[in-house]
Amino acid sequence: MHIASGFLSPPVWGTMAAAAGAAVAASLALAPRALDERRVPLMGVMGAFVFAAQMVNFPVLPGTSGHLGGGFLLGILLGAPLGIIVMASILAVQALVFQDGGIEALGANIFVMGVLPCLLGAAVRGLWLREKPGPLTYAATLTVGWLGVVAGATGVILLLWWSDVLPRGVTLGQAVGVMAGIHAAIGVVEGAVSAAVVRFVLAMRRDAVLGPVCAEGGKEAVP
C-alpha cells in the first residue's frame, strides 16, 4: 500500500514528513539503549527479510494482490524504536532505488507502514516474551496485526481524501469501504505470517529478541 508520487498535496505530505521525521528522530534517540551486539545483526537481517517478503504479492481477491507489511512483526521482535528505524530504511530504499512509493510520500508511507504497525507490534511484544506464549498471545497477535493493516489502509484513504484526490461522487465512506475491505483480507495474512515469523525467530535467537535490558540473566544459555 505504498502511496505513489503525484497523489498527496504538499500540505499533506509535508505534515506527514514532519510527523514521520519526528518519530524516526525519537527512535534514533531511543535506539542506543535497545541495542547490544546481538541485536545489530538481527535488526539487519530482519530488514533484509522484510524487504524481500514485501516483493511477494499473494492473491487476495479476484484481480487483487497484497503483500506483507512487516512493521508489526518488527515491532514485536525489536520493539518500536528499532522497528521504526528498520521500516524507514526499507521504505527509503524502495522509494529511492525501486520507484516503489513516491519520494514526497515517503513520510506518509513511513507513518502508515512503519510507525503505526511498529507501535502496535510493541504493544503485544510483552506477551511473546513470557516463558510460554499461550492462546492469548496468538489471539492478540492475529487481532492486533489485522487491525494494524486495516487502520493503515484507512489512514491512506484519509490522506488521499485530505489531499482532495478522491474523484467527485465518491464519498469518503465508500473509499474507506473498498480499501479497508481489501485490506481486511490482507490483514489476516499479516497477522498469521507475523505470528509464524516471530515464533521462529524467538526459537532461534531468543536472547537477541529480548535485548540488552532483559538478556542479562540469560547470557549463559547462549551457545
Add this chain to the structure above:
Amino acid sequence: MTAYNRRTLLVGIAAAVLVGGVVSYFASTCPDGLEKTQEDLGAAEPVRPPLDVPPVAFQEYNLKWLGEGFWANAAAGIVGSLLVLGLLLGVGRLLRRRRPTEQS
C-alpha cells in the same frame, strides 16, 4: 564477529535471498490493495507531476539490463535486501557506539 552473529547473518541472508530472489518471481502481478482501490474509484492517475527518482539501475523490481525475467527479478531482490542489510548494519553500529552505559 562472534559465531553467533555470523550464523544469524548467514541464516537471515539465506532467507532473504530465497524469498526475494526466488519466491518473489512467482508472486501475483495483480494490482495491490491500494492500486486496486484507486482503479475501482477511478483515481489511479496522479493529479500532480510525479516526483519519482529516475530508475538508475532498477525498473520497479527488475535489474534494467536483464529485461523482466527470473534473473532481473532475482537481482532486484538480492541487491535490495543487501542494501537494506548494509544500511542497517551501518546505522546499528553507529548507534551502538552512542550507547551510554556499555556493560556487555
